Amino acid sequence: MSTEQILSSDGVPLEVSLKKAERRNKIRALMLVGPLFLFLLITYVFPIGDMLFRSVDDRMITSKLPNTFAALEQWDGKDLPDEKVYEAFYKDFYPLAMAKEAGKLYQRLNYEKSGFSSGLKKTNRKIKKFEEGNYKEQFMATHKIWNEVGYWVALKNTAPKWSYAKYLKGMDLKFDDKRNIVEVAEDRKIHKILWLRTINVAFWVTVFCFCLAYPISHLLATLPMKYSNLLMICVLLPFWTSLLVRTSSWMVLLQQQGPINDLIVWLGFAANDNRPELMYNVIGTFVAMTQILLPFMVLPLYSVMKTISPSLMRAGKSLGGTPLTAFFKIYFPLTMPGIGAGCLLVFIISIGYYITPALVGGASGSLISNTIAYHMKSSLDWAFASALGTMLLVGVLTIYWIYNKLVGIDNIKLG
Amino acid sequence: MALPNYTPIHYRIWHYTYLTICGLVFFFLIAPLFVILPLSFNAEQYIHFSEKMLALDPDGFSLRWYKDMIWGTKNPWGLATKNSLIIAFFATIGSTILGTVAALGLSSRHMPYKAAFMALLISPMIVPLIISGTAIFFFMAKVGLAATHTGIILSHIILGTPFVVITVTATLSGFDHSVTRAAASLGSNPVNTFMKVTLPLITPGVISGALFAFVTSFDEVIVVLFLAGLENTTIPIQMWVGLREQLSPTILAVATCLIIMSTLILVSAELLRRRSERLRGINR
Numbered sequence: 074m075s076t077e078q079i080l081s082s083d084g085v086p087l088e089v090s091l092k093k094a095e096r097r098n099k100i101r102a103l104m105l106v107g108p109l110f111l112f113l114l115i116t117y118v119f120p121i122g123d124m125l126f127r128s129v130d131d132r133m134i135t136s137k138l139p140n141t142f143a144a145l146e147q148w149d150g151k152d153l154p155d156e157k158v159y160e161a162f163y164k165d166f167y168p169l170a171m172a173k174e175a176g177k178l179y180q181r182l183n184y185e186k187s188g189f190s191s192g193l194k195k196t197n198r199k200i201k202k203f204e205e206g207n208y209k210e211q212f213m214a215t216h217k218i219w220n221e222v223g224y225w226v227a228l229k230n231t232a233p234k235w236s237y238a239k240y241l242k243g244m245d246l247k248f249d250d251k252r253n254i255v256e257v258a259e260d261r262k263i264h265k266i267l268w269l270r271t272i273n274v275a276f277w278v279t280v281f282c283f284c285l286a287y288p289i290s291h292l293l294a295t296l297p298m299k300y301s302n303l304l305m306i307c308v309l310l311p312f313w314t315s316l317l318v319r320t321s322s323w324m325v326l327l328q329q330q331g332p333i334n335d336l337i338v339w340l341g342f343a344a345n346d347n348r349p350e351l352m353y354n355v356i357g358t359f360v361a362m363t364q365i366l367l368p369f370m371v372l373p374l375y376s377v378m379k380t381i382s383p384s385l386m387r388a389g390k391s392l393g394g395t396p397l398t399a400f401f402k403i404y405f406p407l408t409m410p411g412i413g414a415g416c417l418l419v420f421i422i423s424i425g426y427y428i429t430p431a432l433v434g435g436a437s438g439s440l441i442s443n444t445i446a447y448h449m450k451s452s453l454d455w456a457f458a459s460a461l462g463t464m465l466l467v468g469v470l471t472i473y474w475i476y477n478k479l480v481g482i483d484n485i486k487l488g
Numbered sequence: 489m490a491l492p493n494y495t496p497i498h499y500r501i502w503h504y505t506y507l508t509i510c511g512l513v514f515f516f517l518i519a520p521l522f523v524i525l526p527l528s529f530n531a532e533q534y535i536h537f538s539e540k541m542l543a544l545d546p547d548g549f550s551l552r553w554y555k556d557m558i559w560g561t562k563n564p565w566g567l568a569t570k571n572s573l574i575i576a577f578f579a580t581i582g583s584t585i586l587g588t589v590a591a592l593g594l595s596s597r598h599m600p601y602k603a604a605f606m607a608l609l610i611s612p613m614i615v616p617l618i619i620s621g622t623a624i625f626f627f628m629a630k631v632g633l634a635a636t637h638t639g640i641i642l643s644h645i646i647l648g649t650p651f652v653v654i655t656v657t658a659t660l661s662g663f664d665h666s667v668t669r670a671a672a673s674l675g676s677n678p679v680n681t682f683m684k685v686t687l688p689l690i691t692p693g694v695i696s697g698a699l700f701a702f703v704t705s706f707d708e709v710i711v712v713l714f715l716a717g718l719e720n721t722t723i724p725i726q727m728w729v730g731l732r733e734q735l736s737p738t739i740l741a742v743a744t745c746l747i748i749m750s751t752l753i754l755v756s757a758e759l760l761r762r763r764s765e766r767l768r769g770i771n772r
């Protein structure tokens with residue numbers, strides 16, 4: 074059985090030449106996307122990978138104290154280690170002290186157990202005068218940390234090249250002396266509160282935004298064009314205005330001598346000398362973030378509501394439904410895509426918000442991103458900042474993934 | 489929205505309540521911006537409405553904070569404005585070109601793994617800025633671009649491209665591809681077709697994407713905060729620094745200028761959007 078092949082003008086079977094053209098088009102499309110893809114791969118995706126890497130990378134200390142860790146391997150962790158270990162530590166630490174390179178160790182080991190820093194600093198000064206042999210006694214005479222088993226256990230715990238200790242710290246957990254995971258002391262639990270507050274603020278800001286945005290989006294979608302365009306300016310002007318301008322306007326409004334407090338005093342809700350604190354706490358964060366993120370809720374809701382024909386509601390009512398049933402059975406379900414898009418967008422943005430909480434939030438209104446910035450800029454614990462960043466990133470990407478499944482990422486509308 | 493006169497009373501009440509609620513929300517959205525305007529003309533040093541201002545006495549108002557902004561001693565705004573404009577200009581050009589070209593590829597029927605590519609290219613917009621900032625800082629420090637204009641411009645290109653990609657793909661979604669085929673059949677090469685046919689038609693989308701990229705760069709704090717040295721300070725950084733110390737009337741003067749700028753951007757973005765919809769034949 075033979076089928077006759079259709080040939081194109083140059084004698085190639087049509088199927089082949091069609092496939093070739095398809096492939097060429099595919100390559101052309103890929104080449105157009107290529108530059109941006111490569112650019113982002115190098116300057117963005119790869120650095121984020123680098124950040125993940127940094128959060129578990131603990132090789133610095135492993136590389137500085139190789140002899141010590143080799144000697145500690147046989148140590149059982151019950152009593153103080155024997156002379157061999159002290160000698161190995163001397164071999165590692167002496168060159169570091171001479172080259173003035175021990176500084177990084179202080180900080181790193183002090184994260185593990187506080188007291189290390191002062192002990193190592195003193196050892197650093199004294200080690201030049203150590204005599205050969207009997208290192209254990211000399212170390213023990215130098216500083217009390219060398220008399221305690223706990224410090225040696227802590228040191229041994231830093232031996233692995235990779236460590237997820239920073240992630241434990243981000244969840245208020247830690248390794249104890251026997252390398253079990255335990256909770257940190259009650260008064261040092263700061264991160265759990267921070268995570269809960271971040272989620273709490275993001276959740277309530279989303280709820281407030283939704284409650285405020287739904288009626289006005291409905292109004293914008295149902296008003297005649299000439300009025301709605303005018304009102305749309307109220308939504309779009311804040312949207313286009315600098316975030317810092319909007320935050321500073323809230324700082325003006327919420328300050329102790331500000332217009333809102335003036336109004337509260339004038340209305341008699343508070344005495345003039347006892348004005349309520351509206352700023353530098355979580356109230357300020359809530360109010361300012363809700364206003365700032367409101368446009369992100371209105372725009373997707375509006376674009377969905379715009380497509381709903383008003384005759385549907387009329388049909389529902391004419392079939393005997395009360396306005397309320399018509400609304401909840403017909404209109405509300407139809408706006409679900411907009412609600413999903415708006416809520417997820419606002420939640421994603423607010424969970425990583427930095428500027429506004431930092432300026433109007435004070436201590437009780439600061440969020441997880443403020444802590445990341447603190448560790449980046451002030452404490453310089455970049456590994457911990459990376460670990461917190463990674464935890465936040467996982468959360469956001471999960472929501473992004475859900476968003477993509479539910480709404481589709483190409484359905485984002487701007488302006 | 490006048491109600492017909494047979495509307496029952498409870499519905500009437502509900503309707504006016506609804507309008508009042510909407511009015512309050514619109515007020516909540518727009519009023520904070522307008523608090524800044526009069527206070528930036530305050531003659532006094534304190535940021536609150538003085539009695540002279542409330543009485544509309546001309547003595548209560550002055551331009552001293554604007555003068556301070558422009559001519560004030562050791563004021564940082566001149567350098568900051570220059571830096572902001574340079575950075576935003578190059579970042580806008582970079583992200584517009586990269587984003588538009590990528591959007592052309594993404595809108596092609598033949599593009600494989602479209603959703604995956606799209607998700608990746610949009611991700612700088614979704615990932616919280618603090619994380620992007622951290623990652624970008626590590627990268628720029630590694631390649632020696634920390635505290636340089638180039639480093640900041642590159643990071644702003646990263647942050648700006650998603651907006652260009654989104655607006656241009658949206659414009660291309662209504663694009664009639666038969667016009668490019670017609671051009672090709674008349675003997676035009678792809679580059680010529682793009683310049684003469686496609687580009688003029690998608691220009692509104694490209695420009696509104698560019699506006700987004702410009703605003704993103706002009707308003708960006710976190711990455712610059714991590715990357716910038718003293719030489720690279722920008723307007724948002726100076727505002728940030730000023731707001732952390734104390735709220736000064738000069739900042740309000742700067743803020744007023746920024747509000748005027750955003751009004752201009754809003755107007756142009758709206759005009760472009762309408763033009764784009766007209767060109768794509770979308771009638772509402």
